[in-house]
Amino acid sequence: MVCGLTLDTSEKQLALLYFATVQGIAYGTRHIVExxxxxxxxxxxxxxxxxxxKNPLYIQEHADIIASLYSWVLPFLHGAVAAKKYSSLNEAMKALNAAGQVIHPSKHPKVKKYHDAKYRVFRELYEQQLSRRSIIAQALD
Known part of the structure; x- marks a missing residue:
């Protein structure tokens, strides 16, 4: 669900929609983990x-939204291990990337407060969406 769309088609509005989408994905991930x-x-x-x-905006938003609760570690290399190129995830990380790079959330208290408020809105909208689906499902029974 996207809430608050306007008819503005400017590049700035497109960038804001992209940013909101990235945040929405992170709020959804937080919901799944919780x-x-x-x-x-x-x-x-x-x-x-x-x-x-590899997208710094995507990763930082996830860190700010989720990693205040959990560690957010880059990268993820199970494919190389599954293909038996490396015997362990640690070995693959050492060979291919910066092993155990941790992305830290912002330490600014307003960032956490902002995301906690937006997450509350996200959860309320999710519950409303489930309610509406139920109403329609009952009407189709």
């Missing part, structure tokens, strides 16, 4: 993979 942990899992570290792991 849900898993509330059901008995113990996720303490997140590993980034793929091309987006």
């Amino acid at each position: 849900h898993c942990n509330s059901h008995g899992h113990k996720i303490e570290t997140l590993l980034a993979c793929g091309g987006l792991a």
Whole structure:
């Protein structure tokens, strides 16, 4: 769901939509991790993979939104280990990348406060979306 769209088609508006999309993905990831942990899992570290792991905006927003709760580690190299190119993830990291590079969230207290507020809105919108789906599903029964 995208809330607050305007008819503005400027480059600035497109950039803001991209930024909101990146944040939305991070809020969704935070929701998944919190849900898993509330059901008995113990996720303490997140590993980034793929091309987006090289996008500093994507990674920093995830760190600010999620890593205040968890460690956010780059990179993720299971493919090299699965292909038996390296015997362990640590070996692959040492050979191919900066092993265990940790991306830290902003230390500015307003950043955490901002993301906690936006996450609350994200969760409320999610609950509203589920409610509306239920209403429609009941109407189609």
